[in-house]
Each structure stands twice: as structure tokens, then as C-alpha cells.
Amino acid sequence: MGGMDVEILSRVQFAFTIAFHYIYPPLSIGLGVILVIMEAMWLKTGRVRYHNMARYWTRVFGLTFAMGVATGIVMEFEFGTNWATYSRFVGDVFGSALAAEGIFAFFLESGFLAILLFGWNKVGPKLHFFATVMVCLGAHFSAVWIVAANSWMQTPAGFSIEYNGEIMPQGFLPTADQIMHSRAVIHDFWAMVLNPSTLDRLSHVLVGAWQAGAFLVLSISAFYLLRGRHREFAMSSLKVALVVAATASLLQLATGAKSADGVMRNQPAKLAAMEGLFETQSHAPMAIFGWVDVEGRQVRGLQIPGMLSMLAGYSTDTVVTGLNAFPREDWPPVQPVFQFYHIMIGIGMALIAIAWFGVFLWWRGRLFNLSSRLVRAYYMMLVISVLGPQIANQTGWFTAEMGRQPWIVYGIMRTSQGLSAVVKANQVLASLIMFTIIYALLFAVFLYLLTRKIQKGPDEEEDGSEMPASWVAMMERRAARVE
Amino acid sequence: MTLNIIWFILVGVLFTAYAMLDGFDLGVGALHLFAKKDEDRRIFLNAIGPVWDGNEVWLVTGGGALFAAFPAVYATVFSGFYLPFMALLAALIFRAVAIEFRSKETWRWWRTMWDVGFAAGSVFSSLLIGITMGNILQGIELDERGEYVGGLLALLNPYALLLGCTTVALFAMHGSIYLVMKTEGALQARVRRWVNRTIGVFLAFYIMLNMATLIHAPHLADIARERPWLAAVFAVNVLIVLNIPRENHKGNEFRAFLSSCAAMATLMLLFGLTVFPDMVRSLPHPENSLTIYNAASTPKTHLIMLIIAVIGVPIVLSYTASIYYIFRGKVKITPHSY
Numbered sequence: 090m091g092g093m094d095v096e097i098l099s100r101v102q103f104a105f106t107i108a109f110h111y112i113y114p115p116l117s118i119g120l121g122v123i124l125v126i127m128e129a130m131w132l133k134t135g136r137v138r139y140h141n142m143a144r145y146w147t148r149v150f151g152l153t154f155a156m157g158v159a160t161g162i163v164m165e166f167e168f169g170t171n172w173a174t175y176s177r178f179v180g181d182v183f184g185s186a187l188a189a190e191g192i193f194a195f196f197l198e199s200g201f202l203a204i205l206l207f208g209w210n211k212v213g214p215k216l217h218f219f220a221t222v223m224v225c226l227g228a229h230f231s232a233v234w235i236v237a238a239n240s241w242m243q244t245p246a247g248f249s250i251e252y253n254g255e256i257m258p259q260g261f262l263p264t265a266d267q268i269m270h271s272r273a274v275i276h277d278f279w280a281m282v283l284n285p286s287t288l289d290r291l292s293h294v295l296v297g298a299w300q301a302g303a304f305l306v307l308s309i310s311a312f313y314l315l316r317g318r319h320r321e322f323a324m325s326s327l328k329v330a331l332v333v334a335a336t337a338s339l340l341q342l343a344t345g346a347k348s349a350d351g352v353m354r355n356q357p358a359k360l361a362a363m364e365g366l367f368e369t370q371s372h373a374p375m376a377i378f379g380w381v382d383v384e385g386r387q388v389r390g391l392q393i394p395g396m397l398s399m400l401a402g403y404s405t406d407t408v409v410t411g412l413n414a415f416p417r418e419d420w421p422p423v424q425p426v427f428q429f430y431h432i433m434i435g436i437g438m439a440l441i442a443i444a445w446f447g448v449f450l451w452w453r454g455r456l457f458n459l460s461s462r463l464v465r466a467y468y469m470m471l472v473i474s475v476l477g478p479q480i481a482n483q484t485g486w487f488t489a490e491m492g493r494q495p496w497i498v499y500g501i502m503r504t505s506q507g508l509s510a511v512v513k514a515n516q517v518l519a520s521l522i523m524f525t526i527i528y529a530l531l532f533a534v535f536l537y538l539l540t541r542k543i544q545k546g547p548d549e550e551e552d553g554s555e556m557p558a559s560w561v562a563m564m565e566r567r568a569a570r571v572e
Numbered sequence: 573m574t575l576n577i578i579w580f581i582l583v584g585v586l587f588t589a590y591a592m593l594d595g596f597d598l599g600v601g602a603l604h605l606f607a608k609k610d611e612d613r614r615i616f617l618n619a620i621g622p623v624w625d626g627n628e629v630w631l632v633t634g635g636g637a638l639f640a641a642f643p644a645v646y647a648t649v650f651s652g653f654y655l656p657f658m659a660l661l662a663a664l665i666f667r668a669v670a671i672e673f674r675s676k677e678t679w680r681w682w683r684t685m686w687d688v689g690f691a692a693g694s695v696f697s698s699l700l701i702g703i704t705m706g707n708i709l710q711g712i713e714l715d716e717r718g719e720y721v722g723g724l725l726a727l728l729n730p731y732a733l734l735l736g737c738t739t740v741a742l743f744a745m746h747g748s749i750y751l752v753m754k755t756e757g758a759l760q761a762r763v764r765r766w767v768n769r770t771i772g773v774f775l776a777f778y779i780m781l782n783m784a785t786l787i788h789a790p791h792l793a794d795i796a797r798e799r800p801w802l803a804a805v806f807a808v809n810v811l812i813v814l815n816i817p818r819e820n821h822k823g824n825e826f827r828a829f830l831s832s833c834a835a836m837a838t839l840m841l842l843f844g845l846t847v848f849p850d851m852v853r854s855l856p857h858p859e860n861s862l863t864i865y866n867a868a869s870t871p872k873t874h875l876i877m878l879i880i881a882v883i884g885v886p887i888v889l890s891y892t893a894s895i896y897y898i899f900r901g902k903v904k905i906t907p908h909s910y
Contacts, residue, residue: 159669162628169646169650177644196884202626207621223891510717516655
């Protein structure tokens, strides 16, 4: 088997393992925010219902977190196992972000998780709340460092290229033969971390994670309400999640627009593929949906004339670079990038509509009017809406990463140059089969246990009788003060 | 130059912390199936429940630090040890989810399945970590670009396997001492007897390993002759190991545990002092070895990382210590337990 097979297999393996992993961290980040809100409400009001809510969603959080931890270590290994040449080339720049992620994020998350999960009734309520905040912060920090590292691959900055031990002038590109003797060396740490796409992409990723957490809570709460179970609990949870979902969905529109704008400036070939734009032109159209005829170099489907130019420069006269401006070997795979991007956009719009329709019902005082067929239909929509952010997060990453192709470090190093020299196709095939089997098993067990948790539902100890006296006393004090 | 040495030490410290901390929960995993009763197994799981994933972060951070500080070592070892590391990942994944999933259902087959997953995952993780250490200590074949060219079977040599088994025994010993601290009553009495047995097994492997070093890795014996002070570290290490049964016998389980930690630290120190300044020794072409100099990142990256470590590590240590303090004492099974 030739080098091509190793490349395809290694790419498929990385894509598969990281896509599977990425089901869970957004849930941890999003649920983390919701847990912080619920526990804050509990501490503020002293009402046992908020305590039970925080408790129940913590259990769901624990499950998603465990899956995230178990599948997360794989990627850190894979840079070295499958992409050793890449690792040698970028270690000086990219490695420190990974190490910082461990020191500043993972320890915080996993350490305080112990208190979050096992500290109920063992530590004071305030310390427990502090731990919840720390876990939530840790989850956000992990996104900061890994998105910074990934953004550096998209828009590399703050480094120079060293060839045979000498710093090369700006613009030097190592050839295939030179790559083994070259490396990127850091020149400005903060320019590397805060490279041109970090902040845009970080905000987009975090808000997408909040959506993932909020819609999971919406989905399960709506399920309970439809079944007439845990009514009070589900109503309160739904309200908290709806606030987060409505805010995040609208914010996502802004971070998405900002990200697309950044892609246009920094990775024009990627943007051209996202929109299927071949000709460099003013009055560039934006597709709502369609099919790219790559050979005919056109898009068939519904397009808004001039819209892309409008978004690019607030005028239809703005010139947008098309794919024809780039040599064919520098094109990303156009069709998948176009389709994944448009799936993400479509879902993003739908999520805004779903969340704000809920806000509208709430405003009209009809959100919990379960005798209304409209409201029941809306709840059914909410139950399946949990898939929305998941699919949008996945397709968004596929857009970002496939759109970066054929580069592993944009404009500097090709993906095919980053492979491990000593790893053979049959080895990668073996590990890919192994991951497929393990992850299929894990996913089945995860879904089963999540369903069980949903079936079992929250504790109904409305009086808090199982709590230690100090917790009950705190709640009574708070409740008295609120009244 | 000094920064290279500092980072050699710091990477060593991170992996030593990993051995001391995850070592005990891997060891508990290795002993898990020796507890026959369901309740005892739950006590074992909950003894490590709040802390095991924080312990594993030391591996993640150690790996990240290696990637950043010595990218060539990270790249060569991880790609050269491709299949063993994939097996290590599988083992780590299985034990992680086994801890989480096991007690979620009461069916016997369900619990047995995850019990086996937890135990096998723990044993294989320890074994594979030991095999990796064994190969690095003994040296592997590198070409002039610093790539591993030896193939899979060369990694599974008797010397590396022996070090792998020694690691399993070491972690089992460490885990049994930890369990003495976390259990009480009849279970504690049983676990206390395991401590002496695991020490015996570990010492047997350790003696065999030292003999095998003299026979199979003559260059290590040469190093020992060149660096006579290694013998002093070795002597201290043996005394510390022998102190473990003494403390255990006197009922000072915490001091026994500290001794066990110190034993691991001195073992890692021996390892580091032996291989220095090589990080991956090349055999039979020593000129291709990856050293702390030719495999290193730039001084600038080392300095940035040092700043990150100086800020981050004290914070991590302080709250990690607080969390161990909060969860001190004997395990009590509650509704929140595994």
C-alpha cells in the first residue's frame, strides 16, 4: 500500500475520533453554564427545587464528562502516533498550547469535578457552588487552548520557519524534501495564541457549546412535560434552558458572521468553497441551499444575488475572491465543504426560530399551556431539537477542517507532508477498526444510560430531608430573606 | 542549555507525579478482581472515584509538556510505538468508562463485564507503560533522521516485558497500600495481607530486572560503572522499598503510602540519571540518539513553558491537595457513589 492510503486512513481516523469526542465537550461546557445558573438560583432563593434541578443535571453532566475524558486523551496521542512529521515541525509552537491546556484547564475541571459529583452533602453549599463554577471555567479554558492551537493551524502567526538550524526569511516555504529539516519556531507567544482567527472561532465554538447544553435540557424537560412527569422540575429547567438557548442562538448569528468575515480575509479559498464561488466577482451571490457542479464550476440551487458581496463589504460592489484564483491543487474538497457549511447555517437559523418561538409563547403566557395542540407540537419539536446543535457543531467543524485542506498548517505545510514516516497503512487500518468497535459499543452504552437517567428522573425530595442540617439551615435563611 | 536540563527534570517530575497518583488507581484496578464481593468492589471503585481522572491529567499534561519541550522525542516515540500506544489508548478508555458505568446497573453480567474491563484496562495500561519505559531504558533502533526503524516485535522483547511486569507489580503494591488507607474492618485486614504479597512480587521482579539489566543491557552496566553515585541512589531506593512492609506492619498506612511514593520517585530518579542526557537511546547506532539537546524546542519555547509551569503548577498542587483532603478517610458508600 502506498503513502496515499496512510494519509486517507490517518485523516479518517483523526476525523472519526475527534468527531466522536466532540459530542461530549460541548455538552460539558453548555451544561456547566446551566449548572452554575441553577445552583446560583438555589443559593439565592434557598428553594429545594433548584437544588434538585442542579443535582439531576449534574448526574447527566457526569455521564457526558466521563465520555469526554475517556475519548479526549486519544487526540493528544494521535498528533504523535499518526502525524509525527507534523508534530516535529510544529512542536515548538503548537505544543505549548496543549501543555497549557493540561495545566490551566484539565486539572481545574477534573479536580473540582470530584466535589461537584461527590461533594453533595459533604462540603458546604458555597464551596459546592464554587466547585461548580470552577468546573465550568475549566471546561471553557480547555476550549480556549485547543481552539487557539487549532486556529494557529488555520491562520498561523507569531512564528518563523527554521531550516537546517537557520531562521529563514518571511515567505520561505519548505519543499517536501526540506520539511524533515525544517520546523516552525515561536517568535511571539501571544501572537501565536491570539492569531487572527482565535477569538472569532473561540466565541463561535463556545456559543455552539452553550446551545448544545441548553437544547439537551430543553429536550429532556419537554419530554417530561409531554409525559406529565416531574412537572414543576421540568418547567423550571425549561425556563432556565430557554433563556440560555435564546441568548446563545442569537449570539451565534453574530459570532458566525464574524467568523465568516475572518475566513474571507484569512482563508479566501475556504470561503470560496463554503459558498461554491468560482469566479472572483462583485455582486457575489449567497446560496441558501444547492449543489455544486464542480466540473461546470457553478452552483445549482437557491441563491440570493449580491448577498455575499453585501456581507463581505456592506456593498454589492465588494469583490469576493473565487476558487478560480487558486491552483486546483490548493482547493479544499468543494462539495462537502459547501454542504456541511449550509447544513450548519440552516440548523443555526432553525435553532433561533425554535428558541425565540418559545420565548414568544412564554411572553404570551402560553408556554406551559399543555392543552394547546400548538404547544404540544412545539414540545415535540423541542424533544428532537437536541440533535440540532450536535449536527451543527459537527458540520461546522467539518467545514472548518475540510476547508483548511489541502493544508495541515494553512499555506505552510500540506496535510500529506505531516504524516508519520514509519507508520504503515495496515497499522492505521487496525487502529481505525479498533476505535470503530470501541466507540460503537461506548455510544450504545452511553445512549442506554442516558435514557435510563431520563426514565428515572430527578429526586422528588421536595423537603430536602436527606440534606445535612447545615444545608437545610442555609436554605431556610435564604428563603426567609427572599420572602 | 540549562533550560534543556530544567525541562528534562520537569518532564520527569510530571511523569513521576503520574506514576505516584495514577499508579495507585491503576494498582487498585489490578487488584479489583481479587475482591470477590460486590460491596468490596464498590468500595475499591469509590476509593479512587473522586480522584482518578485528575490523576490521569498528569499523563495528559506530561504528554503535552513532552510535545512542547522535546517534540522530536514525542514524535519518534509515539509514531514508533504505534500499535502499543493504540492498545494503551484502548485500555485507558475501557477502564475510564468501566469505573463510570459499572454500578449503574445491578445485573450480574453487567457488573462482571465492567469489572473485567476495569481490571484488564488497568493491568494493560500499566504493562504497556512499563514496556515503553523498558524500551527507552534499553535503547531502540533509530535511523539518522531519528525515526524508529525496529518494528513491532522488537518492542516486545523480554527485557521490556520484564519491566512491564515490574510496573504492574509496583502499581499493584502502591494500590494495595492506598486501599489499606481507604478501607476498614475485615476488608482492611485482607488488603493489609495483600500489601506484603505485592511487595514480595514486586521485589522478585525488581531483582530479576536488575539481573537482566546486567546481562541484556551491558551498556547500562557501563553507565553504572561510569556513574558510581548511581549505586547510592539505588541503595536509598532499596531502603525505602524495605521500609514499606515495616510501616505497614506497624499500622502506619499513610507513612507506608508515602514510602511507596518515595520508592517511585527514586526509581524515576534512577531512570533519569541513567539515561541522561539521552531521551531515546539509539542502539546499535548511538550517534542517532535523541538527546535533551538535539530533540529540544527552542530556548524561547522552554522559557514560555517554564513561565506557564511556574504559574500553573502551584495552583494545581494547592487545589489538588485540598481535594484529597476533602475526600480523606475511609470510603462510605452513599447514593452518590459508583
